[in-house]
Amino acid sequence: MILLDGKKLRDLTADRLKNEVVTAMAESAISKPQLAILQVGDLAESNSYINQKKLFAEKIGASVIHEVYPTKISEEDLIAEIVKMNRNDQVHGIIVQLPIPEGLNKQRIIDTIDPIKDVDGLTAKNVKRLLAGDEQAVIPGTVFGVLSLLKHYEIPIDGKKITIVGRSMLVGKPLAAALLNENATVTICHRHTENLAEATKQADILIVAAGSPHLITKNHVRESQVVVDVGINFVDKTVRLALKPENEIPKKHMVGDADFEAVKDIVSAISPVPGGVGPMTVASLFHNLIQAWKAQW
Numbered sequence: 001m002i003l004l005d006g007k008k009l010r011d012l013t014a015d016r017l018k019n020e021v022v023t024a025m026a027e028s029a030i031s032k033p034q035l036a037i038l039q040v041g042d043l044a045e046s047n048s049y050i051n052q053k054k055l056f057a058e059k060i061g062a063s064v065i066h067e068v069y070p071t072k073i074s075e076e077d078l079i080a081e082i083v084k085m086n087r088n089d090q091v092h093g094i095i096v097q098l099p100i101p102e103g104l105n106k107q108r109i110i111d112t113i114d115p116i117k118d119v120d121g122l123t124a125k126n127v128k129r130l131l132a133g134d135e136q137a138v139i140p141g142t143v144f145g146v147l148s149l150l151k152h153y154e155i156p157i158d159g160k161k162i163t164i165v166g167r168s169m170l171v172g173k174p175l176a177a178a179l180l181n182e183n184a185t186v187t188i189c190h191r192h193t194e195n196l197a198e199a200t201k202q203a204d205i206l207i208v209a210a211g212s213p214h215l216i217t218k219n220h221v222r223e224s225q226v227v228v229d230v231g232i233n234f235v236d237k238t239v240r241l242a243l244k245p246e247n248e249i250p251k252k253h254m255v256g257d258a259d260f261e262a263v264k265d266i267v268s269a270i271s272p273v274p275g276g277v278g279p280m281t282v283a284s285l286f287h288n289l290i291q292a293w294k295a296q297w
């Protein structure tokens with residue numbers, strides 16, 4: 001079984017991007033690549049993801065502007081902040097950290113981002129480019145991360161049957177489009193799919209992005225299959241500090257959509273959670289930033 005190690009590939013990607021930045025800045029009198037992160041509210045999970053982005057930026061020689069706005073910010077005020085970032089020549093990429101509070105029109109807000117600075121690939125213009133197979137399309141970080149893992153481990157995509165479990169606009173649908181552009185035959189499954197196990201077993205590559213812990217069991221996979229687990233789920237796990245039961249405490253434990261222990265000895269390759277697609281999502285975001293930075297020289 002091959003472990004699709006996203007941490008190793010992330011580190012290789014960081015080294016490559018750092019070299020690109022150092023070389024470009026040595027050859028031209030340009031400012032370093034800069035990412036603007038616009039955050040509404042103060043969710044702990046969002047803070048964790050943003051910290052990961054800041055650390056990665058530091059590794060490759062990029063910088064981050066992190067603006068935090070109150071939960072009750074108006075839609076118009078948030079859009080005005082994005083417009084300011086669009087006009088700032090020192091900002092090369094802009095993301096709105098998701099989720100944002102209910103009541104704000106997420107797509108209208110995202111579509112305010114200048115497409116050349118849309119390093120998340122979520123504006124309508126970039127989504128349309130991806131669907132059209134345009135090579136100029138910005139591929140969303142998670143999607144690019146999945147593609148990068150498959151290519152790094154030399155897993156063929158062209159002509160293969162690929163089943164995606166999950167149809168979200170953040171992962172499932174753009175991933176299906178990206179894989180179609182790579183000449184795969186793609187099937188999308190979701191909560192209304194009948195006989196899920198039959199559909200998943202037919203795939204050469206099974207990609208799970210449903211947000212449902214341990215949805216995929218040994219009954220859903222077969223030998224010689226590749227499983228890419230995009231799911232990030234936090235479940236309760238009892239931690240025993242001593243032998244006495246009263247010293248047991250609940251702790252959140254990260255698991256994927258696939259039951260890793262149950263399927264790892266059946267399939268030919270699998271990405272772990274944590275340590276698989278997750279690290280590559282951040283790395284891919286900064287790949288997009290560097291491409292946007294170069295396009296704005």
